[in-house]
Amino acid sequence: MSTSHHHHPHHPPYLITTLLFLFLHFSCLHANELELLLSFKASIQDPLRHLSSWSNSSTTKDVCLWHGVVCNNFSRVVSLDLSGKNISGQILNSKTFRLPFLRTINLSNNNLSGPIPQDIFTTLSPSIRYLNLSNNNFTGLVPRGSLPNLYTLDLSNNMLTGEIYNDIGLFSNLRVLDLGGNVLTGHVPAYLGNLSRLEFLTMASNQLTGGIPAELGKMKSLKWIYLGYNNLSGAIPYQIGGLSSLNHLDLVYNNLSGPIPSSLGDLKKLEYMFLYQNKLSGQIPLPIFSLKNLISLDFSDNSLTGEIPELVAQMDSLEILHLFSNNLTGSIPQGVTSLPRLKVLQLWSNKFYGGIPANLGKHSNLTVLDLSTNNLTGKLPETLCDSGHLTKLILFSNSLDSLIPPGLGTCERLERVRLQNNGFSGELPQGFTKLQLVNFLDLSNNNLQGNISTWDMPQLEMLNLSRNNFSGELPNLSRSKRLKKLDLSRNKISGTVPLGVMTFPQLMDMDLSENKITGVIPSDLSSCKNLVNLDLSHNNLTGEIPSSFSEFQVLSDLDLSCNSLSGEIPKNLGNIESLVQVNISHNHLHGSLPSTGAFLAINATAVAGNSDLCSVNTASGLSPCKIVRKRNTKSWWFVVTSTFVAFLAVLVFGFFITLVVQRKHNVLEVKKAEQEDGTKWEVQYFDSRFMKSLTVKTILSSLKDQNVLEDKNGMQYVVKEIKKYDSLPEMSEMKKVSEHKNILKLVATCRSEKVAYLIQENVQGERLSQILNGLSWERRRKIMISIAKALRFLHCRCAVVAGNLSPENIVIDVKYEPRLCLGLQGQLCMDAAAYMAPETREHKEMTSKSDIYGFGILLLHLLTGKNFSGDEDIESKVNGSLVNWAKYSYLNCNTDTWIDSSIDTSVHHRDIVNVMNLALNCTAIDPQERPCTKNVLQALESISSSSSSCTRYFSKILLLA
Numbered sequence: 001m002s003t004s005h006h007h008h009p010h011h012p013p014y015l016i017t018t019l020l021f022l023f024l025h026f027s028c029l030h031a032n033e034l035e036l037l038l039s040f041k042a043s044i045q046d047p048l049r050h051l052s053s054w055s056n057s058s059t060t061k062d063v064c065l066w067h068g069v070v071c072n073n074f075s076r077v078v079s080l081d082l083s084g085k086n087i088s089g090q091i092l093n094s095k096t097f098r099l100p101f102l103r104t105i106n107l108s109n110n111n112l113s114g115p116i117p118q119d120i121f122t123t124l125s126p127s128i129r130y131l132n133l134s135n136n137n138f139t140g141l142v143p144r145g146s147l148p149n150l151y152t153l154d155l156s157n158n159m160l161t162g163e164i165y166n167d168i169g170l171f172s173n174l175r176v177l178d179l180g181g182n183v184l185t186g187h188v189p190a191y192l193g194n195l196s197r198l199e200f201l202t203m204a205s206n207q208l209t210g211g212i213p214a215e216l217g218k219m220k221s222l223k224w225i226y227l228g229y230n231n232l233s234g235a236i237p238y239q240i241g242g243l244s245s246l247n248h249l250d251l252v253y254n255n256l257s258g259p260i261p262s263s264l265g266d267l268k269k270l271e272y273m274f275l276y277q278n279k280l281s282g283q284i285p286l287p288i289f290s291l292k293n294l295i296s297l298d299f300s301d302n303s304l305t306g307e308i309p310e311l312v313a314q315m316d317s318l319e320i321l322h323l324f325s326n327n328l329t330g331s332i333p334q335g336v337t338s339l340p341r342l343k344v345l346q347l348w349s350n351k352f353y354g355g356i357p358a359n360l361g362k363h364s365n366l367t368v369l370d371l372s373t374n375n376l377t378g379k380l381p382e383t384l385c386d387s388g389h390l391t392k393l394i395l396f397s398n399s400l401d402s403l404i405p406p407g408l409g410t411c412e413r414l415e416r417v418r419l420q421n422n423g424f425s426g427e428l429p430q431g432f433t434k435l436q437l438v439n440f441l442d443l444s445n446n447n448l449q450g451n452i453s454t455w456d457m458p459q460l461e462m463l464n465l466s467r468n469n470f471s472g473e474l475p476n477l478s479r480s481k482r483l484k485k486l487d488l489s490r491n492k493i494s495g496t497v498p499l500g501v502m503t504f505p506q507l508m509d510m511d512l513s514e515n516k517i518t519g520v521i522p523s524d525l526s527s528c529k530n531l532v533n534l535d536l537s538h539n540n541l542t543g544e545i546p547s548s549f550s551e552f553q554v555l556s557d558l559d560l561s562c563n564s565l566s567g568e569i570p571k572n573l574g575n576i577e578s579l580v581q582v583n584i585s586h587n588h589l590h591g592s593l594p595s596t597g598a599f600l601a602i603n604a605t606a607v608a609g610n611s612d613l614c615s616v617n618t619a620s621g622l623s624p625c626k627i628v629r630k631r632n633t634k635s636w637w638f639v640v641t642s643t644f645v646a647f648l649a650v651l652v653f654g655f656f657i658t659l660v661v662q663r664k665h666n667v668l669e670v671k672k673a674e675q676e677d678g679t680k681w682e683v684q685y686f687d688s689r690f691m692k693s694l695t696v697k698t699i700l701s702s703l704k705d706q707n708v709l710e711d712k713n714g715m716q717y718v719v720k721e722i723k724k725y726d727s728l729p730e731m732s733e734m735k736k737v738s739e740h741k742n743i744l745k746l747v748a749t750c751r752s753e754k755v756a757y758l759i760q761e762n763v764q765g766e767r768l769s770q771i772l773n774g775l776s777w778e779r780r781r782k783i784m785i786s787i788a789k790a791l792r793f794l795h796c797r798c799a800v801v802a803g804n805l806s807p808e809n810i811v812i813d814v815k816y817e818p819r820l821c822l823g824l825q826g827q828l829c830m831d832a833a834a835y836m837a838p839e840t841r842e843h844k845e846m847t848s849k850s851d852i853y854g855f856g857i858l859l860l861h862l863l864t865g866k867n868f869s870g871d872e873d874i875e876s877k878v879n880g881s882l883v884n885w886a887k888y889s890y891l892n893c894n895t896d897t898w899i900d901s902s903i904d905t906s907v908h909h910r911d912i913v914n915v916m917n918l919a920l921n922c923t924a925i926d927p928q929e930r931p932c933t934k935n936v937l938q939a940l941e942s943i944s945s946s947s948s949s950c951t952r953y954f955s956k957i958l959l960l961a
């Protein structure tokens with residue numbers, strides 16, 4: 001109107017006609033406003049009747065009183081706001097909103113669906129300033145066309161599909177554009193660059209691809225850029241550094257690569273810079289560390305390298321610094337300690353080394369500190385909790401040492417403390433065990449010591465103190481009713497398990513193994529109704545297994561081995577349906593095994609070493625139980641007398657047997673001889689059967705004949721020189737070792753003062769390395785399990801490390817039974833190169849965990865058929881690269897390319913993936929992250945035996961990792 005007024009000032013008659021026309025026209029339209037709005041009401045559902053005031057009988061003036069409608073002084077509708085009214089249905093016709101004075105449409109937060117009318121941008125009144133259709137269920141394409149006066153266009157959080165057209169560049173007045181949270185595809189249009197007034201740009205959470213257009217650099221008014229959660233690739237254009245008003249930059253969760261442009265250091269107004277979860281590489285440009293207004297910087301989960309400069313001290317406003325999961329190195333700069341507002345510092349999973357800067361926490365309200373999985377050394381700063389704000393202290397898997405500083409004992413707000421896998425020593429600081437808010441505490445695998453019997457952490461859910469030197473009685477956790485996991489294993493805890501204290505309704509895992517706990521197992525332990533794993537093994541527990549244990553409802557794994565438990569096994573223990581694994585070996589239990597549940601399939605090792613157990617199940621290796629017949633009423637004295645006589649007989653017989661067994665077990669048969677040259681020889685036999693056939697003479701003469709010896713019965717032996725004579729394990733141990741059917745039998749040793757030989761059974765068969773390529777999956781699986789059994793026998797029964805796993809050292813005999821030729825630290829099976837764990841390459845001692853690594857490689861070998869063992873220099877390089885290569889292939893879900901072609905991948909796919917999974921766990925670089933031998937065997941046995949238990953074992957194994 002004002003336009004016509006100015007254009008035609010000198011033509012009053014014309015003006016009057018025009019005004020008259022306009023008046024008629026608008027009053028007509030005015031009447032139309034009512035109809036248009038009613039037609040909108042008619043097209044939607046309004047279950048909560050918010051639009052009940054929108055009545056058919058209303059007059060034109062009433063419209064302005066309708067709910068959600070706002071008029072101007074001339075009773076013309078200028079705003080329609082029906083946000084969050086639970087209305088649904090479709091907008092069938094864009095003309096519904098053709099109200100001439102309408103400036104605002106807000107239909108956000110409803111259940112509107114169907115397509116947005118494609119002509120909406122051309123049919124709406126050009127006066128419209130604000131259009132918000134966000135948080136509905138609109139489908140279809142983003143409409144085409146433009147509204148030159150629109151300030152705000154918000155179509156976010158719908159189901160819009162298709163591409164964003166270049167037309168978007170025509171909204172020349174747009175300040176806010178939000179298309180986030182849809183299913184848009186295609187590129188970010190370069191025409192966007194024309195929106196020179198745009199301040200807020202969001203296209204986050206779509207499926208956009210391609211690069212970020214450099215044209216964004218032309219949008220000089222931009223304050224916020226949100227393009228995260230797409231599939232954008234390529235480099236970050238340096239032109240973004242020219243957006244001098246920028247406050248937020250968020251490009252997270254894309255595939256952006258290349259370096260971070262140094263120009264981003266020019267964004268002096270920037271407060272939030274989020275580039276995490278991309279593939280950015282190179283160093284972080286120095287100028288970024290001088291952005292004084294930056295509050296939060298998050299570059300985590302990229303491949304950034306280089307160091308954090310001391311310059312960081314200039315970032316006066318910085319509250320959050322997240323650089324975790326990169327390849328950053330160097331030491332953590334002292335500069336971070338002077339940042340006055342620093343609250344959150346997370347630098348975990350990098351390659352930082354050196355100490356944690358002294359005074360960290362002194363000058364700011366430090367709240368979260370996570371520097372775990374680096375290579376940090378030295379002691380913890382005393383100042384970490386100076387402000388009293390610290391809630392999370394996460395420093396696990398470094399090489400930190402010394403005392404845990406006293407200041408942490410009064411750090412009242414601490415909730416989560418993870419200091420495991422370091423070298424902390426000494427006692428816990430005063431007050432530390434009584435921090436009221438701590439819910440997660442892991443101090444495992446340090447050198448901590450001291451009495452821990454006083455404890456008061458009511459919020460505690462997880463407590464792991466294992467692998468330290470803690471002593472004294474068990475901590476009193478009676479106030480920690482939320483406890484879910486308790487691991488106190490491998491300490492020096494003594495005393496008894498108190499009655500009435502260990503009741504934790506939510507506890508799922510309890511491990512008290514390898515301590516010095518005495519006394520009986522309290523029967524109320526069964527009040528821990530959610531217990532899945534209970535390990536009390538390797539203590540000095542006495543008394544009976546409580547019959548209340550049958551009340552466990554979800555118990556899956558029960559280990560009571562290596563204690564002094566006596567009495568019979570409660571029959572009803574076999575009724576726990578969830579029970580999968582039981583180990584009661586090496587106690588003084590007697591009577592018959594329950595013949596139900598987990599006891600039905602129990603194997604020999606889990607019951608071995610008890611005085612007088614019998615079983616109906618032959619696999620258990622126990623003697624069969626006598627079937628007890630019910631007696632009729634015989635005279636009482638007869639029963640007593642015969643029992644007494646039988647008892648005496650058993651006693652005498654038992655005594656005799658014990659003598660024989662002891663003799664057999666502990667005394668090695670010895671034969672001595674002197675040769676003509678005066679050398680004195682001594683032969684020790686592990687098995688007296690060989691005494692006759694193997695004399696010093698035959699042994700020595702075999703040395704001329706390729707070290708192979710054959711006795712009269714045609715049995716063959718190999719004779720090997722023992723190099724490191726001193727370091728041989730106890731002879732009685734070696735004897736025990738060769739009892740396992742998957743380990744090549746040791747027969748005898750023969751030694752003089754100067755030299756020693758070991759005589760070992762020579763098995764007919766082939767080395768695994770020779771026949772590997774043709775083996776079926778089933779055969780491979782059996783080999784895996786048998787070798788795992790051999791390892792468990794060695795580690796758990798004999799405390800011996802094999803040390804030389806490789807397909808060269810495994811002989812498959814004529815019955816297809818694999819036999820491990822035992823290295824005993826590499827001495828006996830010298831001819832083959834073995835898989836070396838990374839830590840043993842650094843000349844550390846071999847452990848059961850290094851065997852697990854070797855076993856992991858063996859699994860990979862069996863899966864892939866990749867045989868490297870012919871090479872001389874396999875050790876260091878190939879093992880590592882085989883693991884990396886397998887990880888890579890596995891992560892890319894590409895089983896067909898890496899599995900040995902003689903395995904039918906279509907049939908065994910699931911098993912293969914599971915074994916792969918296990919192998920990768922076993923080959924973790926950090927020995928502590930590898931599963932223990934027992935679990936490795938469990939996992940393998942569950943693969944393809946029954947699918948239900950399979951998943952459970954795996955989740956367990958993965959948890960261990």
Ligand SMILES: *[C@@H]1O[C@H](CO)[C@@H](O)[C@H](O)[C@H]1NC(C)=O
Pocket residue numbers: 111113137139
């Ligand atoms: C959104 O629409 C889709 C299909 O058009 C439908 O499956 C879904 O249930 C709707 N969601 C809501 C919250 O109405």
Ligand SMILES: *[C@@H]1O[C@H](CO)[C@@H](O)[C@H](O)[C@H]1NC(C)=O
Pocket residue numbers: 302303304325326327
């Ligand atoms: C770190 O660098 C190593 C090689 O130096 C590479 O293998 C690894 O993938 C890198 N890690 C990240 C997170 O980029």
Ligand SMILES: *[C@@H]1O[C@H](CO)[C@@H](O)[C@H](O)[C@H]1NC(C)=O
Pocket residue numbers: 340341364365
């Ligand atoms: C630190 O916390 C205290 C109170 O807990 C507060 O008064 C102070 O302003 C905080 N300092 C900063 C820099 O946030």
Ligand SMILES: *[C@@H]1O[C@H](CO)[C@@H](O)[C@H](O)[C@H]1NC(C)=O
Pocket residue numbers: 351353354375
């Ligand atoms: C850790 O640091 C030590 C010495 O500071 C160094 O020898 C070792 O190689 C480092 N380890 C890693 C994994 O960077």
